[in-house]
Amino acid sequence: MTNKRNIVIKVKYPSSGKETEDFQPKMITEWNVKRILFAAGALVLILAVLFYAINNDTQKNDSDSSELVVNTIEEKVMPSVKIQEAEIKETDISKQVGAQNNSRIKPPIESNKKNKPTADITVKQAIKKQPNEKVNKDIEYSKANHNVIRAVLTYDINNKEPTGEIGRIVDAVRNKPKSVYYFTELKAMKGHKVYHEWLKNGVLVSKKKLIISGDIWRTSSRKLLTDSEKGNWTVRLVDEHGQLLNEKSFKVE
Structure with a gap:
């Protein structure tokens, strides 16, 4: 039975009866061809797999770069297309607006129609432009009234x-005598002076000066009224510049 090894060593011993003094052993090497071929085939297969993998990666990188170039070209083309579409839309909108404006234009008035008298129009315009004194007073009063809380x-x-x-x-x-108080509560007038003015039938009867010492300040003044003081009364709140801030009217009977 043969020994299946790569190297086989055979030793030849001298035959019996001969002297062993001059005997020298000989070494014989034998190669296992099947195993060598199997190893070579495996090496070739490994090299083929590596080559295929490297080639596949190269193709993938090439395809990625080609996709990048295509995307870049599309990005360059799309803005110009969108701009052209926007210009077309703006042109259509301007045409529509122009058509609407043209449809709204009324035909010129015929010259043979009778013109209305200009005197009536002038009078009406003058009446409209005439200022309403009561409205102006109310506006001034509302502007001054923002400092009056109560x-x-x-x-x-x-x-x-x-x-x-x-x-x-x-x-x-x-x-x-009956006491009547005029109570006022003011804001944002610290350091200013105000006055309570009592008027009977439009005539100033008394005037009391009050100094505001806080951001929100309550103050009041009093008037004693008897049956001899019958009439129309008005009490007013004015600031140091004479601006009317508030007024109350009542009648003594």
Whole structure:
């Protein structure tokens, strides 16, 4: 039976009866051809697989670069196409607007129609342009009124607050004075002066100066009224420049 190794060593011993002094062993090498061929085939297969993998990666990189070039070309082409579409849309819109404007234009008035009298038109325009004094006063009053939080006519003040509100009529009692307070609460007027002016039938009867010492300040003034003070009364709140801030009217009966 043959030994299946790559190297086979055979030793030849001298035959019996001969002297062994001059004997020298000989070495014989034998190659296992089947194993060598199998190893070579495996090496070739490995090299083929590596070559295929490298070639495949190269093709993939080439395809990626080609896609990048195509995308770049598309990006360059698309903006110009969009700009052309936008210009076409703007042209269509301008045409539509022009057509609408042309349709809205009324035909010129015939010259043979009778013209209305210009005198009536002039009078109407003059009436419209004439300023309304009451409206102007209301506007000025509303502008000045933004500093007034409250303004109340009352019969009594308790803990710096009005106990109630007087209507339009004050009933006077003979020989028994009745106190009427004008309570005002102001804001954003610290350091300014205001005045409470009491008028009877349009004539100034008394005027009280009040100094505002806080950002929000409550103050009041009092008037004693008897049956001898019957008439139309008005109490006004004015600032140091004479600007009207608030007014209340009542009648003593």
